[in-house]
Amino acid sequence: MALTKAELAEALFEELGLNKREAKEFVDMFFEDIRERLEAGAEVKLSGFGNFELRSKNQRPGRNPKTGEEIPISARRVVTFRPGQKLRLRVEIDAGR
């Protein structure tokens, strides 16, 4: 079962007592704000969780996997996530086998 915005809002409602509308708005704003900062070219560092970083990729040769046709993949900026030490350790220990 995947965690979605609905469950996050539910947790804010149950555990922090935000009303349902506030909870939903908060979750939307939370992700929108991070997206806005990344869009503006700023990295986002959430200690204990991880960092969202930006990388500029040069154009490179690509291929349409269906037709095999060669098409260049244009230069672009992409978001990468580097999980923090705390999150990496939790996941490794709890889910490592």
Place this chain on the structure above:
Amino acid sequence: MTKSELIERLASKQTHLMQKDVELAVKLVLDQISNALARKDRVEIRGFGSFALHHRPARVGRNPKTGEPVHIPPKSVPHFKPGKEMRERVNANAQARAAEGKVL
């Protein structure tokens, strides 16, 4: 932007929530995501991206000092895949800037 800057920004937008509540809410959201990953669940945020675990099989590594082979157990690492809107917005802005740069 750091976590405390994110909290400040959200507090200034969410006028009806106290800074303290915003702080707790930010913590709770990040904890919920971490907990989901720790129990091997995926996290799917439409337009933002998804978090899932990638599995790294066991392998034989080497102690770089002694050259001795060491068994490295299998492990899971968190992976983030940006969603469509995230990819487009982050890239569109970069393209626009690059274009401006060329004009200037």
